[in-house]
Amino acid sequence: MSKVVGIDLGTTNSLVAYVKDGVPLVVRDESGDGLVPSVVSAAEGGAIVVGREAERRLLTHAQRTAYSIKRFMGRGREDMQHEAEHFPFRVSGEAGGVVRIGLGDREFTPPEISAFVLRELKRRAESFFATHGEVDNEVDRAVITVPAYFNDAQRTATRDAGRIAGLDVLRIINEPTAASLAYGLERKHAGLIAVYDLGGGTFDISILRVEDGVFQVLATNGDTHLGGDDIDVLLMDRVLGGRARSAEETQAVRQAVIRAKWELSEREETTLDGKRFTRAEFEALIAAIVGRTLGPVRQALADAELQPSQIDEVVLVGGSTRIPLVRRKVEELFGRKPHSELNPDEVVALGAAVQADILVTGNREMLLLDVTPLSLGIETMGGVTSKIIMRNSTIPASGSEMFTTAVDNQTAVDIHVLQGERELVADNRSLARFKLRGIPPMPAGLARVHVQFQIDANGILSVTARELKTDVEQTIEVKPSYGLTDEEVERMLLDSFEHAEADFAARLLIEARNEAENVIQATEKSLRHPEMAEIEKTELAAGERQKIESIVAGLKMVLNSKDRETIQNWTRALNDATQHLAEVVMNRTVKAALAGKNIEDV
């Protein structure tokens, strides 16, 4: 069997984890780093760069580099109007449609950008498994996490990203719930747990009851546009003070304020923009942002019908919970010290891996019962929302509604599905418009169309309908308001294969260049050997040195071409030509060592 992984697709960083012998582990690179920055950059040649390298390109090619794309998932152009100015990349898209991100001459939807990050994680996991001698190291299935407060469109966009990356998305699970699963493994809990999750771009609060290995979410709340990013923007405004800078300079300032923010979690003061910046100043600046998390916490407690003092344990998740002010506020509200034993950056991915393991092994020791964060409703007369499934309903959840016709022989009915807590349609989130077709012609009001709304364990909606008088199943055309159609996802998947080849070729070219540079460097070092003049006279053939030098010159000339084979041919030629010289130099080194000289001196 191929491998199954858990993925935390974060606003700032992403991670992949897996379960080995019942223990969840983060996949790390050779340097022990598990985080892949959720940054994607489009190089001039069309190659896509992801992660640390893309993050570096923010300082050199800001306009070709996308970050914080999670904030764009499942959103429309209008939603991002106010935020777009903070980003170096182009934000476009049709009115009332999916937002688009422009990098260089290419345009992407947010799920496509996220798919690049997912593909990088997949590749990373596969090479990790390969080097760790695991058989069947292909990664084709994953559990991916989303903020608990993500709506249907945002969840669907995340699932689409997985599909575009060539992953079978077994399940979308909520980040705070995933974190509680990871914590549940550490110690055997029973009781009421609050998970406070403040990440780079989103905030979630979930209240759970844990008993007999069942993790039951009682209530959840949050804000999908509240996180560390907002703090960075505040700090940037302070430094820039409205002064215009180039996109790259602005990114340099952004990285500086992020460093200052981190430092103030450890120290009382730091320097920012050459000036002293104290923790007290920082806290005064961000107090309002931290304060915005408390409303959702109180609402979740009220929905769970609990007082803060009844909570047995509070768990902190997300990088922004390292900020001392955040910890203090949470502790104040609950009257107890929050847990942070597990790395707040990694705990969500670990939990996703646990859930992935449950799904494929059918292990019934643990069970996660999550809720839908927002009420689901339909538009009724006068632009009012009629709720069908209430927020905090345990999922899977279903609800139904009866529809009829308004005029004689009407054969279709329009249905507008919404998500949100407000009364008026205009204040809620439009999820989709459905057209019920194929209603048999009959006098007005006689048809009885039973429409069933089903929210699955991913928190994603599906709709079926049946006309009861004739027992005819209705066809439903789904027009997601801010999503991609199945055909679009399919096409993007195919596109990604084409580009994957281009990306792969680009990577091979870079590797060939690196190899060539290494050989040139080694050769030039040998040629600079202190005894080179003597070596040439006594040990090298006539013209041998000149031949080596001309091949080095030739290789340098082709080095920046895009012709990988030519670079490789020249590299091979240089390797062959320097074989003898390398042996001579090596022998001299050995002799010198035997003669009692230190090798370092040679």
Added chain:
Amino acid sequence: MAQPRLADFFSFLGLPRKLRIDMVDLEQRYRALSRQFHPDYFYNAPPADRRGAVERSSYLNDAYRTLKNPIARVEYLLKLEGLTPEQSAGGSRQGGPPQSLLEEVFALNEELDEVREQKAAGAPPEEWRARLDKARRPIEAKRAEHESQLQALSERWDAVADAGGANGDRRKVLEALRERLLERNYINNLLAGIEKELSA
């Protein structure tokens, strides 16, 4: 393909059709059935079984949520026994005030009108707030009275159900329960009206 019809919420959870429910027992049943039906455990099953798991889990979640809440439980029982709110026998059309509450409703409406006048005339908030607080008290007392009546009626229903009582007896208890529920809704609306006036 038509799905087999699922049992009513009480039977589905293995409970008698009674109004007193032990919460700890209900939760244990809910967790045990969740472990049986949850879609997580049907990941490798054929599509029909997977669909079935989603349907049964949804139904279980609905059943648990309904029976957990004492008021939703009574409403569900009434529906199950064929009593819908529109069929009320006591002349209390839905929307209009029930007979037993007429006095309180008239008194309160007068108070609210006067408070609005006071507000419009720019009276200090302490004055009309105190009035509203006073007006709220008799209605809250009425609600407390209703809670205990509802409790007593629920016990009577359980006794009738245990005794396998005659249809006439069952019907009488159910109708009384429905009256109390309608009045309760009305009382809650009155209290909400006061809250609205207080916060405006």
